[in-house]
Amino acid sequence: MSRATERRRNAAEWLQFGTAGVIVLVMFYPAIWMVYSSFKSNREIFRAPFALPSQWRWENLIEAWNVGGLGTLYLNSVFVTLVAVSMCVLFATAAAFAFTRLEFPGRKLMYRILLIGLLLPPPSVAIALFTQLRDMHLLNTPWALILPGAAWQLAFTVFLMRAYFISIRPDMEEAARLDGANTWEIFWHVSVPMVWPAMLTMVVLNTISVWNELLFALLFITDDAQRTLPVGLVRFSGYHSTDYSLVFAALTITTVPILILYFILQRHVIAGLTATAMD
Amino acid sequence: MLFAAPAMLLFATFVLLPLGASVYYAFTFWDGFSAPRWAGFANFARALTDPTFLMSFVHVVFYIAATLIFEVTFGLVMAVLLNSDRRGFSLMRGMFFAPVVLSMSAAGVLWKFVLDYRTGLLNSTLRSVGLGDWAQPWLAQPETALLFICIVSGWKYAGFYMVIFFAALRRIPRNLYEAARLDGANGVQQFTAITLPMLKQNVIVCILLAVTGGFAGFDLFFTMTNGQPFGATEVPATWIIKQAFDQNQIGYGVALTVVLTVVVSLISIAYLKISERGNVTRY
Numbered sequence: 001m002s003r004a005t006e007r008r009r010n011a012a013e014w015l016q017f018g019t020a021g022v023i024v025l026v027m028f029y030p031a032i033w034m035v036y037s038s039f040k041s042n043r044e045i046f047r048a049p050f051a052l053p054s055q056w057r058w059e060n061l062i063e064a065w066n067v068g069g070l071g072t073l074y075l076n077s078v079f080v081t082l083v084a085v086s087m088c089v090l091f092a093t094a095a096a097f098a099f100t101r102l103e104f105p106g107r108k109l110m111y112r113i114l115l116i117g118l119l120l121p122p123p124s125v126a127i128a129l130f131t132q133l134r135d136m137h138l139l140n141t142p143w144a145l146i147l148p149g150a151a152w153q154l155a156f157t158v159f160l161m162r163a164y165f166i167s168i169r170p171d172m173e174e175a176a177r178l179d180g181a182n183t184w185e186i187f188w189h190v191s192v193p194m195v196w197p198a199m200l201t202m203v204v205l206n207t208i209s210v211w212n213e214l215l216f217a218l219l220f221i222t223d224d225a226q227r228t229l230p231v232g233l234v235r236f237s238g239y240h241s242t243d244y245s246l247v248f249a250a251l252t253i254t255t256v257p258i259l260i261l262y263f264i265l266q267r268h269v270i271a272g273l274t275a276t277a278m279d
Numbered sequence: 280m281l282f283a284a285p286a287m288l289l290f291a292t293f294v295l296l297p298l299g300a301s302v303y304y305a306f307t308f309w310d311g312f313s314a315p316r317w318a319g320f321a322n323f324a325r326a327l328t329d330p331t332f333l334m335s336f337v338h339v340v341f342y343i344a345a346t347l348i349f350e351v352t353f354g355l356v357m358a359v360l361l362n363s364d365r366r367g368f369s370l371m372r373g374m375f376f377a378p379v380v381l382s383m384s385a386a387g388v389l390w391k392f393v394l395d396y397r398t399g400l401l402n403s404t405l406r407s408v409g410l411g412d413w414a415q416p417w418l419a420q421p422e423t424a425l426l427f428i429c430i431v432s433g434w435k436y437a438g439f440y441m442v443i444f445f446a447a448l449r450r451i452p453r454n455l456y457e458a459a460r461l462d463g464a465n466g467v468q469q470f471t472a473i474t475l476p477m478l479k480q481n482v483i484v485c486i487l488l489a490v491t492g493g494f495a496g497f498d499l500f501f502t503m504t505n506g507q508p509f510g511a512t513e514v515p516a517t518w519i520i521k522q523a524f525d526q527n528q529i530g531y532g533v534a535l536t537v538v539l540t541v542v543v544s545l546i547s548i549a550y551l552k553i554s555e556r557g558n559v560t561r562y
Binding site: 009016017020023024027028029030033034045046049050087091092095097098099102104106107110114116121122123124125126128129130131132148150151154158208211212214218219229230231233237247248254255258259262263266269273274 | 280281282283285286287289290292293294295296297298300301304311357360361363365367368371372373374375376377378379380381382383384385387388389390391392393397398399400403407434439442443445446491494495497498501502515516519520523524529532533536537539540543544547
């Protein structure tokens with residue numbers, strides 16, 4: 001904290017603080033409302049939508065967890081996200097390394113082709129991808145989400161990793177090469193440790209995308225045992241559309257951990273995002 | 280070459296291959312199971328006369344226009360408003376951004392509750408301040424459903440644009456403002472003469488993101504209304520999925536995806552060309 005920030009606020013600054021505060025609170029309120037509503041009974045939700053619960057019913061959360069099979073959904077989402085994100089970031093880093101540090105024919109062309117993925121909307125191939133995955137016998141397996149999930153994040157991840165590689169001078173890699181290291185060793189022992197911060201950023205951003213993915217998850221998984229959270233939540237809220245407290249509870253269980261994780265990692269999420277959108 | 284191979288292989292198999300296959304299937308009659316039959320341009324002719332499909336583009340253009348206001352413009356305003364080193368502002372930025380990390384489906388389900396006719400937050404607020412007559416079934420009537428999806432989208436994504444603009448604001452040298460102040464420029468003049476021109480590149484990128492993202496819009500529409508009421512919120516993605524999977528018209532659905540891809544590509548390319556030309560003439 002610099003001294004200047006501790007100076008007393010003038011009227012304009014109070015106005016700025018007040019306006020911003022009201023807008024942010026109004027916008028954040030639905031999330032708070034969701035959390036405390038999940039502890040109320042249906043009758044209470046109906047009679048007094050604003051009021052805090054007269055009695056905190058933790059059993060709502062337990063019931064939603066059991067009825068909705070949220071444990072399975074969580075596990076599936078964790079597995080899909082973990083594998084897809086690792087795969088995507090690792091492959092993208094290797095590709096960015098190849099595009100910036102190695103010379104080979106077709107290098108520029110490959111990168112250009114990859115960039116197609118930046119502007120392509122996922123719905124534009126969803127149907128053909130469905131029939132393709134069916135023919136590959138991957139439908140209703142986690143791989144139906146992992147492989148396309150990783151593939152659809154690649155363009156964006158390579159694009160940013162490449163920019164990061166370009167921002168670092170290749171001196172270290174060249175020194176290692178003079179010392180007789182082969183390309184494989186240079187990649188693992190010199191480049192990866194150098195671009196590690198960018199890789200972590202991409203892990204965070206890709207995790208948000210893959211974890212929240214709905215369209216592919218909706219089309220490629222029809223077996224309840226394999227579903228992921230976003231689709232599970234939509235179906236759950238459809239089945240129990242009149243049981244408000246149950247749906248509020250499911251919403252709370254599925255979003256609050258993510259929000260807590262976000263507030264812990266906030267710095268990385270925001271730093272990553274700004275790094276990506278600037279250039 | 281070997282290092283690029285895994286990425287290129289994955290990309291080719293799950294992005295380029297289905298993209299190529301789409302172009303082929305689009306020219307066939309196909310239910311997804313029996314052998315595809317050649318259809319020529321029949322699917323495309325049908326697409327261009329499919330009233331729901333054409334309306335879905337009207338809806339998506341409305342949606343994109345609304346996101347430019349509720350997401351990009353609002354995000355920019357909030358970035359300026361939240362740009363302070365004072366205590367509390369960092370927390371407010373964090374809270375304002377929080378909806379971005381939630382899934383669209385969670386946001387959609389939550390907002391269905393907020394907009395619920397009987398118990399929703401919005402109508403309850405109206406009733407509690409004596410404006411009960413204004414309470415509406417917001418998502419169940421064609422006149423308001425699309426608008427409210429746009430508002431929810433703004434709630435979800437304004438934080439994203441705020442963060443981008445906020446970072447850009449921080450890069451503007453302070454002495455520019457000091458010089459302007461010495462010259463007697465007021466806050467509004469400083470904003471239009473310094474802030475906006477300095478953010479031009481970011482604005483261009485954000486508009487492109489909003490436009491391409493808008494055409495791909497699916498999650499929120501599917502979660503909140505899935506095209507209802509009376510097709511008032513049907514967008515290309517939701518209509519395509521219905522054609523292909525509820526009606527088993529894979530060939531026709533794929534043709535619609537091809538139309539969508541062509542439209543998005545043409546608009547993006549044209550937009551990038553125009554914004555580049557703008558740069559050349561201005562500087």
